Amino acid sequence: MTDPALSRIADALEALVRRFTPADSAPVDLRSAPAYHWDGAVIRAVEAFKPVAFGLLTGIDAQKNALLENSRRHAEGYPAHDVLLWGARGTGKSATVASSVAQLQGEGMDVALVQCATDSLASLPALFALLRGTSRPFILFLDDLGFDDDGGDARALRSLLEGGATARPANVRLYVTSNRRHIVPRYLKEQDDPINVRDVVDDKMALSDRFGLSLGFHNLDQDAYLAIVSGYAARFGLSYDPLDAVQWATQRGSRSGRVAWQYVVELAGRAGKSLS
Known part of the structure; x- marks a missing residue:
């Protein structure tokens, strides 16, 4: 005869397993996703x-x-x-x-x-x-x-x-x-x-x-940084002031592709435009 206490413990453990097992635990198709x-x-x-x-x-x-x-x-x-x-x-x-x-x-x-x-x-x-x-x-x-x-x-x-x-x-x-x-x-x-x-x-x-x-x-010089900003801005139809772009980088202490993208995000936000 099964002990009722043991049955309750087993049921509780099974419920925990179901709760914390990922829903997508089935094998992933390695030929489908990018x-x-x-x-x-x-x-x-x-x-x-x-x-x-x-x-x-x-x-x-x-x-x-x-x-x-x-x-x-x-x-x-x-x-x-x-x-x-x-x-x-x-x-x-x-x-x-x-x-x-x-x-x-x-x-x-x-x-x-x-x-x-x-x-x-x-x-x-x-x-x-x-x-x-x-x-x-x-x-x-x-x-x-x-x-x-x-x-x-x-x-x-x-x-x-x-x-x-x-x-x-x-x-x-x-x-x-x-x-x-x-x-x-x-x-x-x-x-x-x-x-x-x-x-x-x-x-x-x-x-x-x-x-x-x-x-x-390597770290960018100012001309290279502005070229990146210009490329992003043209791609998304945004206008910008080079002096403003330089000031943005100066405030962050870095000229990089990441900082250029962050500046373009700021431009898009100011203009109320999407970057999608």
Whole structure:
């Protein structure tokens, strides 16, 4: 005879499971969506994938064209590099990644973006196992990656990029953005290392060396900043005063693509116009 108390406990547990189980826990179709998000345990489709138009990215022509060409090779099944995009904040690194993928999709190429939180690196082998099950090309995007030292996470990422049973599958390339050229910092105290300075520095640079393509993004001068503002303003039919645009950037202590976009948002708000 079943204990009534145990039955009540079992019913309560079952209700909790139903309550906290995601409604979209069914397997995601990895061939349908333009972009996905991996949270370390579950991959979900991102249907509203609408990055900035590739043609609107101004002042970074060399970087965006190099990334687009590499992405096109990958989408077509040809050899392509893992890519490190490094440089100052707000200079267009993340926008270039998303816009390049959207540009290729607009050309009819079957390639998708998968964004992964940088605190979920330990889960990447599980993600790779999912993506390995399809022939569709994927670009795995790790945004704003950085390590305080060259510890376990950095070594794990190196092994995922090259060699080992958990290395990324052939249909996946990693695109990583970082504020640091070598992802991990280099300190002056390394010069005083009594063991072997060259070994210390080489070990820290080893991670960035795993990327076949490294693209630097730098702070803009005033003319480049105004060119970006002008391109956005023309695209959305907005008028602007260059002096006002410069003052906007000065107040924020930065000239960048991000600041230019924020200024255009301000312009649209003032004019009562939509940016959609």
